Amino acid sequence: MNIRIDNLSKWYATQAAVDQISFEVKTGEILGFLGPNGAGKSTTMKMITGYLGIGDGDIFIDDRSVRQFADSLKRHIGYLPENNPLYLDMAVMDYLRFSAELQGVARPMADGRVREMIRLCGLNAEKHKNIGELSKGYRQRVGLAQAMIHDPEILILDEPTTGLDPNQIVDIRKLIRELGKAKTVILSTHILPEVEATCDRILIINKGQIVANGTAETLSQQARGQEVLKARIEDGDPGSIAAALRGLPSVILVVPAEASRFEIQGVLNGSAKREIFHLCASKGWVLTELIPVETRLEDIFRNLTLN
């Protein structure tokens, strides 16, 4: 199912939590929702799930408005809220069965779904324990299991990996990636490597507005706009190498570093790699390293949200 968000706004008193955002998520896509605390991530997610009323604008799920059909659309959405609230006095099995019943999973299927989720989320050893007795990581798995119990087409996961240990994080990411092939997934997180590892597309919001939207690569390109290369050129005088590099039409800036290394910044939307190679070849210099410098997502995130 496709999700289309159209000029969505939400006001708390006089403060805009979400301010006219629009984006789309398609089936089979995993969207990473990034932003500092209080940027409006959770509010947006809650509006998609139908828990919070829509302020202005609208959300369309397969062209059906959440404003009008929230109740019937809930069946198609699996939701893991922030902080993963659960009934601590219920046993894992009972809770999953309860969730399945509420989501309208037919009784003959329900037991099968519960078993399937227990297997998928690795809860077999804990299935008869009360949720209150489980560690945070296992509770998170229960939260994921209840979100997916009715095999929803859409998964909304608000910080799905908080509180998990590194092994569990890898497992959960793998799970999300697998599920994401056939479903529409929106996940929010603070952990930047997580989005790079799991998401097809990244959406950064700040103060209720979208500040970036694209894949990790396009975002780093947008952030820099220009190619940055690290080159090591040997068998020549560093001063004349730098001067020759500066003379290339596709190069804007050359910063010499120690041990015959140079940081080279290219022109907008161009590449200096070939020219550098030909220059070295014609002058008899030896090009031993040529590394494109990638802008880390952390830098992009900080640039876009720190103002």
Add this chain to the structure above:
Amino acid sequence: MHAIWIITKRELASFFDSLIAYIMLVLFLGFSGFFTWLYGSNIFFSGQASLESFFNVAYWTLFFFIPALTMRSLAEEKKTGTIELLLTKAVTDRQLVLGKFLSTLLLVAIALLFTLPYVITVSCLGNLDSGQVICGYAGLILMCAAYIGIGVYASSLTANQIVAFLAALFIGLFFHIIFGVLAAGFTGTTGAVFSFLSLSDHFQSMSRGILDSRDVLYFLSLTFTGLFLAEFSLTKRNF
């Protein structure tokens, strides 16, 4: 409809799992049994086989017990955030409120079921008016429904169970005594309005065996008002 029943079942199970149900049953039966059979103007003083004194005791014990049962219904869900999980499943606000209401009403009904031995005992002592007994029990159930409605509403206002308990008791106190006292102090229309609002007047007539549609209507409208307000206060998050 199905969703209401699923929630009701879970709530009832959680009442029994958390011992609340057992404590409530023991205390209710203990209190009402003590005051009905052993202490004060107990059942033997009236000189006739009647359960009226039991109904009057239950009228007071249930008044205190019901806020204790309803206080956690929505307040706890709000505090732990589980309300978000429920309402993002295929459950509407109304179904949630009705599920909570129904589970508490069922628990109270179970408690009242345990007082059936009183009926059997008294009917052995003399000629018991069965119409009065049925009417009295119906009155108790209706009164409970009204207070559960108020209690669920109070619980919907806050995430703090103590506040929910006190608020329910405070609102209930008006219907339980204050309107009655005010009715006695006023004459004319004001007096009549207060007298109509006073729950005790409606209950007294039912416990004496008088079935009047106005009394039934009074309890039902109080119940629905409470439930409607509870639903309304849940939907407030949307604005």
